[in-house]
Amino acid sequence: QRTSALASIKCFLFGCGTPAVKPDTNRIVNGEDARPHSWPWQISLQVKHGSRYHHTCGGTLVGPRWVLTAGHCIWPGDVYRVVLGEHDMSVQEGTEQIRDILRIIVHPAWDIEHVANGNDLALLKLDKSPILNDSVGVACLPAAGEILAHETPCFITGWGNLYSNVTDSSAFRTWQALKPCTIAAHDVCSSSGWWGTTVKSTMVCAGGDVVSGCNGDSGGPLNCLGQDGRWYLQGVTSFVSSLVCNELKKPTVFTRTSAFTEWLSEVN
Known part of the structure; x- marks a missing residue:
């Protein structure tokens, strides 16, 4: 008998989202070296x-x-x-x-x-x-349909470049970086002057301007701390602006995991 991916994941949720090495999220202003193995x-x-x-x-x-x-x-x-x-x-x-x-x-x-x-x-x-x-x-998965409030603090992790939209893999960071970002509510992110109709309801926006995802971060997690003290995978990095990674009012767009339960x- 085959077990679904979600069932297999749920069987393990008792130990999810609780790293042995706690992330250092207090003094980060922009993307920088993450505490080793804290994600x-x-x-x-x-x-x-x-x-x-x-x-x-x-x-x-x-x-x-x-x-x-x-x-x-x-x-x-x-x-x-x-x-x-x-x-x-x-x-x-x-x-x-x-x-x-x-x-x-x-x-x-x-x-x-x-x-x-x-x-x-x-x-x-x-x-x-x-x-x-x-x-x-x-990591923990969020409840089906969960929507985070505007300006909820979250973090992007990955080995992608911090600032420029480069394609040369040699320019990727060799160590894992931590990048703070806040959620932009769907009605904000999909408004005129932001992403507009490009952003669908099954997506979630976070970051932009100073901090954003970039090449090499694709597919990586949008980490958000739940009220239970566990870290949840609220999004999977999908795309950024084609001009620059950190374009104003063009936050990183993630696939919202709670839409795909x-x-x-x-x-x-």
Whole structure:
């Protein structure tokens, strides 16, 4: 009998969103080096080029064998792996765990030709469960339909460049960065002068101006602290402005995970 991804994830929720190393979120003004392994659910999705693997996107461990990332991070024919427990990509820290991907399930309504239609999600089933420890943990998923209030404080994590919309992978940060951001309510983010009708109700906006997601952050988590003291994956990084990452009134747009509970429950 096959168990759905959501059921598998829910079985593990008792231990989700509680990192052994607490994030340092008090003094951050802009993106900077995150406290090592304080976001233990953040993974590096790596694509094979020749005989080597290279970081291409972020992602989030949401269950013992499940990673949630963006649909636009997946291209047919490419070979991927997941690295967990990573912090500084320039060195071997001894905390890394590498897993092959047994199955890739891209949301059936995702269309790379029409990014603004939404549904920018993909689930990756790992070949085997990672060893959960102080460096590797699971994020919590929000309740179905949950909407965060305007200016709710959250954090983006990932290895993407902080400021410029670069495409050269050598310009990615080698260590995980923490970027504070606040939620922009849908009626604000979808208003004229902001993203307008580009932003759908299944999306959530956060950051913009000084702090935003950028290349290499794609697929990574929008981390928001719940009232229960646990960290929740409220969004999966989808897109930023095509001009610059930090354009005023063009916050990072995330796929809102609470809008896709039904899809998660159908994936086996």
